[in-house]
Amino acid sequence: MRKIVIATRQSTLALTQAEQVMEHLRKLCAEHAIEAEFEIKKIVTRGDRILDVTLSKVGGKGLFVKEIEQALLDGEADIAVHCLKDMPFELPEGLVLGAIPEREDPRDCLIMRDGYGLDDLPQGAKVGTSSLRRSSQLQHARPDLQIEPVRGNIDSRLRKLETEGFDAIVLAVAGLNRLGLQDHISAYLEPELSLPAVGQGTLCMECRSDDEFVLNLLAKYSHEETAIVSEAERTFLGKLNGGCQVPIGAYAKLTGELDGQRRPRIELTGMVGSPDGKQILKDTVTGYDPELLGTSLAEILIGRGAAELLDAARE
Template identity: 65%
Template sequence: MTLRKGRTIVVGTRQSALALTQTGQVIDGLRELSARHGMDYSFEIRKIVTKGDRILDVTLSKVGGKGLFVKEIEQALLDKEIDLAVHSMKDMPYELPEGLMNGAVPKRIDPRDCIITRGGEGLAELPHGARVGTSSLRRASQLQHYRPDLRLEPVRGNIDSRIRKLETEGFDAIVLAAAGLTRMGWQERMTAPLEVDVCLPAVGQGALGIECRQEDTEIRELLSLYNDPETELAVRAERSFLGALNGGCQIPIGAYATISGGSEEEPELQLTGMVGNPDGSTVLKEMRRGTDPEALGKEVADALRAIGADRILSEIGG
């Protein structure tokens, strides 16, 4: 490897507790890897406020959707103010700015959504007409489809503030990503996970994306050591699906890929994708298997278009 000893690597991140926690976990992993390869790196965290952090009183779908939590961080990368950036993969748009790339996708943790309820009930046991807080159109669409009686209402903010709103704003339940609670060490706060056949996760949910400049070969070589090939393949398939549908936060879209077989040299992926109406009246799902993640993503998108996804996309403006 052509890594320089003594370099200080500046890592850009949002300033929420979750973002700082997962960035710290990434830095610990990179520090261990660089030490194992005889490199004397130090790391510095640069906190960056994004548009999504500033606008907390409007649902994401109404203020631009994907990209809200990454644009300012990507600009800092392009301006060489930082050397790499740690994102929640589900926040990353399909198209990255010219000159930037995903340098590593570390091993994914629990991709599912989870429900936190005041009374300890699971989703199926919530009382008729229960108020459920989520600002995700994807979650709302699938939950409304599963339980049409539920009242889905928006709730924004960081994990802690959303959990507080469960009590202070009279919600019966809120829905969060299990991965965020896991990374914070708050697994005991979950009432129950939502299985993927009930609520298909967001593209890349549970995975991190570590973004860097294409020209920075030193950082790219370091990040290549931190990449998890199976997670990267699965996320590539999901992101290909997202790109093929040109989807963002304005449209209820979900996807989840796993390694389902094949060989070590050529793993087979299973990808399930969904598109739904915001009101949950229609939720379309298709599943396909294949070994090429980009082709598989497009195949699932085409299969959904064939059964009516185009109509949903055009109605919403996708």
């Protein structure tokens, strides 16, 4: 009987996600006569400890994963459950993404005190988000908005909507759905208005590259379509060397067409913006190779000035 330790952050959402993954893995073990038992290990990351500073000022991507990855490397855990949007493009040597399960709703949403959409927000409304990607796109659509940072778990952000005078806050739909809090949603922000973060709505399972038992188990959990679109989005991010410090978004979807090799056609949209939202570079490409597609889109936007925007945002 193999004991498998699943590492996760200790927020309510992270634990809920890890428990959902654990139940799926238990079912897979039962279906395939695999003998394994599971336990969850809670780990506090640097991103969990720093709550009074926006992520863009303290390191961005990797803040929520490094301590968990160290537990994998040290053999204290066997599987890590992450939100794919928190994952840097490059993984530490010895670790791999063993599974990418089916994606949840990738959209952003508004949770408002009054009204049911962006147009219902009054002139100069105070909107809470610590995401440069979200604030850039919202200010591009509504330059009058007063964007203020808001950190913490979902419950604390919902409380801050009432206690800190926000007219609205912006959250990911996927987290609200997983916690059963979708009734709080006032308006969905479609990708045309607010392009999601790379990998938003998608979980991933990280493990050691030499753990054949875990790799074989996780392979049964992975969702091929989600893995394809995730590769396109993450390649785009990697080519731009992007993180939470810069406003970058991407969203890939399959169109339903197949090429001669039975590969699905992918539509990938990406954006790079200035933090103030005054400049937004956005384009869409289609093709069948996710890596080539992500590279191509990054090069298109670089040719239109994305590198200069990213350098300015980092400074």
